Amino acid sequence: MPPPPAPTASTNGSNAPVSSTVPLTNGLMNKLKPARVFKNAVEPTPPSSAGSSSRPNAGPRHITSITFDDRGDQVLTASEDETFRLYSCKSGKHIKTLYSKKYGVDLPRFTHKNTTVVHASTKEDDTIRYHSLHDNKYLQYFKGHKQRVVSLEMSPVDDGFMSGSLDRTVRLWDLRVPTCRGLLNLPSAPVIAYDTSGLVFAVGVNNYSRILLYDQANYDKAPFLTATLEDPTLALVSYPPRPIYMTSLAFSSNGKYLLVGCSGDAHYILDAFEGHLLAKLEGFIGLERRRLEAPPSIDPVKGNSGEEVSWTPDSKYIIGGSLDGRVMVWDVQNLPTRTGPVDLKLPPLCLQPLANLDGHPGPARCVKFNPRLAMLVTAGAELAFWSPDQSVDNEEIARDLLRKKP
DSSP, X not given: OOOOOOXXXXXXXXXXXXXXXXXXXXXXXXXXXXXXXXTTSSOOOOOOOTXXXXXXXXXXXXXXXXXXXXXXXXXXXXXXXXXXXXXXTTTOOEEEEEEOTTTOXXXXXXXXXXXXXXXXXXXXXXXXXXXXTTTTEEEEEEOOOSSOEEEEEEOSSSSEEEEEETTSEEXXXXXXXXXXXXXXXXXXXXXXXXXXXXXXXXXXXXXXXXEEEEEXXXXXXXXXXXXXXXXXXXXXXXXXXOOOOEEEEEEOTTSSEEEEEESSSOEEEEETTTOOEEEEEOSSOOTTSSSTTSOOOSSOXXXXXXXSEXXXXXXXXXXXXXXXXXXEEEEOTTOOOOOSSOOTTSOOEEEOOSEEEOOOSXXXXXEEEOSSSXXXXXXXXXXXXXXXXXXXXHHHHHHHHHHHOO
C-alpha cells in the first residue's frame, strides 16, 4: 500500500523548505513503518565474466543518493546501476527510469523546478550536469573540477549551487552560466551545506577537523567562523583517538544547529553561531564499511555513505541509518546551550536513539524526511517509503482533549 498523503504545509513566500502541518511527536516517530518497499529499485549486479576484475566491496548494487523536489511531491534516486528513478511521494508509485550509462550519476539535486536536476558524474570526466527529467536531455555542463565531485548542494533560495571535490576545491555556480563564479582552494577534500536562508554556507575540511562558515555575499573573504570538531570522549576509547571523518553537513531549518554526519559510529551537532560542540549521536553502526562482516579500518574513510543522516523539517529530530539495517531516531529538542569561548575539552551530550526502527531491508545508506509531507524515505539495495501510524497520533490527540476537559 502507498503511504497515506499527509497535509501539505502552506508556503512561506520563499523556496526554503516548510515543515509539514502534521506535527511530529515522539509517539509518531516511534511508530514509523514502511508503507511501500520497492524491491526492484536497483538493477541487479551483472554476473562477472571470465577475466574481469571484481568490483570493490562486492555485493548488491545500492542507491547512493536521493533528492526531493521543493514541494515534496517527488523523490529521485541515483544508484550504482547508473540510473535515475523518479517516484511520486503521494501515490507511492514509480514514475520513470532514466539512464546515464556514459557518465554515471551521483548526488542528484532537484533545482527549484521539479523537472530538472543537477548531478555529479562517476565516469568519463568530473563535469557537473544539468539534466531535464522531462525529455532526458542535458541542458548545461559545468566544467572545472579535476577530480570527482563528492558534495553538491542547491541554494535553497535561488539558482545558485555549490560543489565540493576531491581536487580540494569548492566551486560556486549559477544554473544560467557554465563557468563557476567562485572558487575556494582548501587543504583537503571538503563537504558543504547551505543554511536555510541561503545567506551562509559551511565547508567541512577533513584531516583538519575544521568547519568554515562563509557569508555567501563575501565568499572571497575569510570565513566569519572557524569551528573545530574535536570530541574529547574519543580518547577514552583509544589512544591516540581515532580521527573524525566528515561525510555530510546539514543546517537545521531553524538555523541554530549544524549536523555533522561522520563515517564512524557517531554523528555530531554543533551550535551554528559560535561553534560549540553540543551533542554526540550514538547507538548505531556507521556505514563506513559496506557489509557487517567486513573488518573496520584503522583510518576513517567516507566509505559507502554520506546521506545516511538528516534532520526532520521541524528541527526536532534527526534520523539516520545503521549498517545492521536499523533506522535510528534521535530526539534533539533539548540540546544544551553553551556560550562564551569554545572549550574543546568539554565533552558533548551523548544521545542514544529515541527509537530503533526495523523494516528497511539491509543498510539504509540514504535516509531523508520529506520536506512537506509526513513521510520518511530510506534507500540502499531497496527503496522504502515510511509513514506514521496515524491511529497513534489520534490517540494522543484524544488524550490531550480529555486532559483539557474541565
